[in-house]
Amino acid sequence: MKLECYPFLTFGRIVMRFIRYQAEIGDGTAVLVGKEWRGEVGYGTSLEGSIFDQILGGASAQADILEQFAKLPIVDVTQVKLLPPIHNPGKVICVGLNYSDHTEESGYKQPDHPTLFPRFNSSLIGAGDPIIRPVVSDALDFEGELVAVIGRTGRHIEKRHALEHVAGYSIFNDGSIRDFQHRTPQWTLGKNFDGTGAFGPLFVTADELPAGAAGLAIETRLNGDVVQSSNTDKLIFDVATLVSTISEAITLEPGDIIVTGTPSGIGHAREPRLYMRPGDVVEVEIEGIGVLTNPIADEVAQQRRVAV
Structure with missing residues (x-):
């Protein structure tokens, strides 16, 4: 690729x-x-x-x-x-509802505190790997997002020092199984299907980008058509705020990643809904970082984990 x-x-x-x-x-x-x-x-x-x-x-x-x-x-x-640029991150902390236009299209009231949920390593894939539509759902949606990679251990990090704890940045596609996501108030299940968290293709040190990776164009394309287009300046809770806030509760360690949220344009909010299907190709591009490209494929029998 x-x-x-x-x-x-x-x-x-x-x-x-x-x-x-x-x-x-x-x-x-x-x-x-x-x-x-x-x-x-x-x-x-x-x-x-x-x-x-x-x-x-x-x-x-x-x-x-x-x-x-x-x-x-x-x-x-x-x-x-x-492969994902960070091997086996200790924590994958995702942020929901972090662009106001996405919050509005999703039908939520804008929270006054970051909305956090975990992803697990078993869901992560690299650039070029297929994002997998599971056999139990056809509601596979895209979410292009900026990733901040932690490079320095910290707890109770002051916001003014927060960016000193960020080693660099990458790109994420938070593939979401919408019907499972919205079955309960907690989104974790719908955000953790195997093969739905595309991460990469590369790691970029923080010094290469503006402070906090602010002011970068972010765009998602499905089969070449632009479906999301925004700028990281529009993050409600910027990278420094996220690092500081998360560290109030959780010790952040080198290799942890923070997936900072997606702008509007998701398929679930469209009429008719625009879900990803086998044969599609989805790209997430962030200015100054690169392009994360993945095809879409159906889950096949060999990929299913069956208890014996």
Whole structure:
């Protein structure tokens, strides 16, 4: 698949982009060096999240990483399977109703506190993987969202220091099974079907983007048609607020991800409703980060987990 290489938005600072991938002989990591992805199977993956851990060492460590990866072979990203950029995140915390236009189309009163729910690792897939429409429902909906990746442990984080705890950003498609989501006041079940949480394709360090990833265009396209179009400036609770608020209750740790919410345009709010179907292709694009692309496929017998 094509992997967009956006121009850097900052000047004079070390910035990093990396992907995780799976080749025939194993998993690897590649870093964008200039306009080339360079990496190697096993390199940067000897310890869980090791490339991410190295990046957390700051500008000096990042400069060392770029120097090391510049010596590695070019990775043809069209010939490998892309994995979620953060392996096995300890927490996936999603935010609902965080754009006022989406709150309105969903029929809710705008909350005065972030609406949070969890996602589980078993639901996560990488760029290029099919988002799975389950056998029990045809109400598979799209939600393009910005991801903030935590890079520093903290609890009771003051808002003015919150962005110091964010290592970087990525993209998410919060595939939602709407009939299951709305069966109860809690949304967790409809947000956690296997193979519905697309994450990637890459990780971008925070220094490459405006503070809090603010002011970035975000767009979702279904089969090439724009279905969501907004800007991260319209987040009701911005990244700093989310980090600070969540940390009032939960210790945030490196590798945790916060999925910050979706703008209006969801299929469930349309008449007639626009759900994703097998053969569709959905793209989520965020300015300065890239494009997350996934086809849609039906669940098949081999994918079902049957208790024996």
